[in-house]
Amino acid sequence: MKAYMLHGAEDLRLEDVVKPEPGPGEVLVAVKAAGICGSDLHYHAHGRCGNFVPTRPFILGHEFAGEVVALGAGVDAPAVGARVAVDPSRACGKCRQCRQGRYNLCPEMVYFGSAAVTPPADGCYAEFVTAPAANCWELPDGFEYSWGALLEPMSVAMHAVMRSGGVAGKSVLITGGGTIGQMVLLVANAFGAARVVVSDLKGFARDFAVKQGASGTLDPADADCAAKAEELAPGGFEVVFEAAGVGAALAQGIAMSAPGATVVQVGTLPDGTAIPANALLTKELQYHGSWRFANVFERVIDMVVSGRIDPRPLVTKVYPFEKLNEAIREAAGGGEIIKVQIENQD
Ligand SMILES: [Zn+2]
Ligand SMILES: [Zn+2]
Incomplete structure (x- = not known):
């Protein structure tokens, strides 16, 4: 062959x-x-x-x-x-x-x-x-x-949303609008997030996210980014998915998280990336790794068949x-x- x-x-x-x-x-x-x-x-x-x-x-x-x-x-x-x-x-x-x-x-x-x-x-x-x-x-x-x-990358996204402990009714930030970030957006919306915001340097990724149902987008390089985030999610985001695999995106996501929020690491960061440990401490954040996926393949098929995910x-x-x-x-x-x-x- x-x-x-x-x-x-x-x-x-x-x-x-x-x-x-x-x-x-x-x-x-x-x-x-x-x-x-x-x-x-x-x-x-x-x-x-x-x-x-x-x-x-x-x-x-x-x-x-x-x-x-x-x-x-x-x-x-x-x-x-x-x-x-x-x-x-x-x-x-x-x-x-x-x-x-x-x-x-x-x-x-x-x-x-x-x-x-x-x-x-x-x-x-x-x-x-x-x-x-x-x-x-x-x-x-x-x-x-x-x-x-x-189904494999969509399973990675669904696993990440499940690792967050649930997004229903919550404000969600996704840092990184690549393939996995866009899929996390679809799953978070299907799972009933109140609002989902995608942050990405690329205009294409931000526009695509809006077409996929994001309620807003952020340009991390924008000087007003923090102020815009506060407008989109007053008091901070309750769930953050770091899907860029970039230390600066993690730092920004943690800075924009609400006290008591859950931060899910789904992107692969370079070895040795600094993690803002004192923000985890003083905001009592849950920082969860999300590695590949388990037991969700069939669930993703169902979500597509039912029309919840296109x-x-x-x-x-x-x-x-x-x-x-x-x-x-x-x-x-x-x-x-x-x-x-x-x-x-x-
Ligand atoms: Zn893959
Ligand atoms: Zn084993």
Whole structure:
């Protein structure tokens, strides 16, 4: 089969590789749609992602949906021909965190298309992928593969909102209007936030947020930013999501939070980022990490089916499978992009 192997920085090659066979409990999925994530861009640009350094070439990608084409031993569902989205988290299922249902924190986690483990785990930028049957979620009729490939980042957003302890009736600030920030906005609105404000340096991100239902936006570089925030949420925001992965955004978000607020860290900050500890202390803030997601894949499907979340505007551009390198250049280009995907029609 054809697959994209990452050999190093800026070196992603479409190659012929051995087609995988589904093992016991696994299915073989023909990949129909796959998304490009910030972490994929990091791997592509640097040949690594933070501390995750691949020890051999591997297949990138972890956001995908496709058709089940073969079953391994002991699998009776999903059936051959089923349209599925795949939760890319393969946790051990045995450790304390897994047994408590917090499998996103499993120390043995093998995520698709990730060099967090040695050797690196292959991902979904391929014609076929094997996946545990238990990780496959059937897509209802009319649910497009492209939306299926959005379920992973939307699950990250929904997990973040759930980590906040609830946004219903509250004033919410999201720092960073990238893909995850925009998805947190959709989920926070669907979960009944009183108002959601998005802060971003880019005019495109602010305008997009307003189209997605933000009640206001902030430009963090604006000299009047703090005064505007006070107008939008008198007394401060009750819930803040830091989705930019930028220390200055965290500091600003904490400065704009109300006493007693909850701050959720969903963006990945550079190592060594200063955290305004005395503000956490004197405002009695809850500062929660939100790492990947657990137990929300099906919930996101339901929210889309019920019409509470509309995924359609999030997909900016779709390239054919053969043009992944072009798609990555577009996604990395800093243009007016929310999500770039590739699709495989045959
Ligand atoms: Zn992702
Ligand atoms: Zn585990």
